[in-house]
Amino acid sequence: MWQNCKWILVSLASLMLFSCAVAQTEDFTCVQCNATENCLKNITAIDTTIACSETQTCYTKLNDDNSIDRGCLASTDTCEAPNCVSCTTANCNKNTVCKSCTSEDNAACAQTDASTVGNAICSSADSTCMISVLQNTTERGCVTEDFEKNCTDTKKCKICQGGICNLGIFPTDRRTCFQCTDTETTCANAVTSSSNSSDSSTSLPCLHYVEDDKCYMYGTDETHVTRGCTSDAAEVNKCSTEGDDKCKTCDTSNCNEWGYSMDQSLLCVTCSSANDSQCAWGQLASNATSCEKKILYTQEEKCYTRTNEAGVVTRGCFYDLDEAAQTACTQANNCTTCTNANGCNNVDAQNFTCIRCRSDNYEGCRLNADKIGGEKCTNLVTSELEAKCFTGVWNTNVVIRGCLIDLDERNQFICKDPDNESCKVCSGTNCNIEANGAAYLLISNGLLAAVLLTLWRLK
Template sequence: MHTTKGTTTYGHRLLIGVYIATLLMTMVSAQEEPPKMKCFQCSSKDSQECLDYSKLPAKECDEATKCFTKNDNGVITRGCFTSNVECSGDNCKLCDANADTACNNHNICKKCTGDDVACSQTDASADKYNDICATSATECFVNVKDKKVERRCASDSDSCDASSSTCRKTSGAISNTGIFPSSRIHCYQCSESGCSDITTSNVKSQPCQNYDVDDQCYMLAESDTKIERGCKSDSGSKCSGSTEDSKDCYSCKTDNCNNSTYKKNQKLKCIQCSIFNSMKDRIASRNNRQARPKIVRRKFSIMPKSHASLCLPIPVYIVAVYMTMLNMPKNVERKIVPVRNAIPPMDAIRKQRKIVLLALYAVAMRKRNAGMMPTH
């Protein structure tokens, strides 16, 4: 019994010792294993969110101690750097990884120069313009230089006036995209036969290559198959105002306004009337006035306005009648009929006017014959 009991106690002690040793070795091993590093891991080929690190979760790497951000012809890749990853030059940036946050949070901006017309005429949203900036805090920059647009990651020396419409610095990923300046005019730009009718061709309106705040669209046509459209600010433009052809140019100041065809239907606007209708209106108007006579004050008579408008001034009338009487034959009885309070009819007034005019003419002829008036 004593032997068996001693053997059992010894066995228990041995098992406990082995367990404690194993536990200690496990703890030591756990303390010696380094923590796993974290990096952003994505590709813009799979998701455009890879361009904006603020939208990405950090993920643990298996063995890496560095993170990378790589640009491969516009495709942005972020991940854990290992021996099988090629990373060199300006198109790939490395950083020391840590277990808390991902260090490959480089900002992405668009990069192009004035030598590329698409940099000015498009929003530069194409992947080929993607560029990796130095840090996450680097801003994006877009500017007009020599009438051309340039885009890139901003440098410390770049500065823009707050009120400037031709310079802009912005934070955030891909923030220097879009037509710039946004107010620049859009025109149709083409030449020769493919430009004759833009409604049936593939010609699309786009911003001018050069930026000019007072730019205009133009159209120059020699025939229905030889038409040129563009911007007055274009290099070598025939409608810039300094060439002989500019006098034949049609120019305008609104977007897409140079869209006319060589020939088009002319819509004429004419005044439409006839003499018959005009006379009817005048007679109706006169009848209305006669129906409601308006009293006109005269020195010696009271007449409706329609009658009074045909009368001569009273002194002239008296002189004319007197001169007429002087020229009448002596055997004709001379009578002066008072016209006060009389309203003669229209025909009588017209006859009176003719008589007066004839009388004045007779007096003039008599004076000329008597030598009182010079002849020409």
């Protein structure tokens, strides 16, 4: 580089000013490319250069379509930041380009991969790009010195190298929810964003990043429904007020897909001892069936078991009852509900129990079993034939009491043997309560060794 200097005569006072113009050496070159993918994303792959004139500099320019041009800049051309950057050393126009946005100004910065948002020209080829949710808002751009110092949590900020490398949803586990307002008629129905349906809301990542964010739905009737993220600003978040019974939240992506009214998915055991004597005993959960009525999105699906004053046991779906029966079941001690699993209302309603103890843990098990309350059996008692208790003596003189159904098949057979004095079986609730000192012969055939191990693993 050299300087071309001239003496200039100014005014009648013959004031002499020394003026110098900057020019380049004959071999001064700049990187040249125009709106190609490598020009934007991978400048290191560009090896094309162009020789510039004495008065030109290198430039990197951002076009209206987010593409990049690089080359020689004539002194008569304009190059204004931030959309154009010039430099005066050979091939200096290799500036990195990054996606640049904030979700406060552009929701696409957080809710899309940012491919449609604007680009920014960084200060040099050594610059890196960043994505951040450190302040719960999403930001993308060129890395600054302060940002590099503060980016210590990789879950909330990311630094990358290469042109527009800061694309993509960030963080990758960002909660996604169905989002729409009650002014949109399509909000009544929710579908995934891959659907082409025009009569439904779509799912988007939450605008603000909050760890453990939740989705919500709020409805006042079939056509006025709002869906969103609990991290939404209070002015749009229908669930920002605690305790509103119209608000329902959930904590997996796109879980707020409920209709205002919906079919029940919980299966319940349905029967009545008025026409099925076995209904009062335990039922197989696998026999549970679907419920009939639709419920509101805010209602929790329930099964019930009820015993009326006449001792009739009924089981079924709570919301298949009329409102009066629902109220009665909620208020009564003889009606229980459950929600935890299909067929959860299958438990024995006869309240059959046995004394369950062993004398090496509690000496009173031998002579004072009447002081011990009965306990439910570990296994389900499904009929009167299975409602049996046992009392046995182990060959080390340990007394054991329990439910016959809790023993395996082999040990049940042994205890039922009328000729075996070491184990006795009886029928009825807590029937194995009688004292057992030397009442049973102690035989050393090892009969109950396996029984004890089997029984007390089940308890």
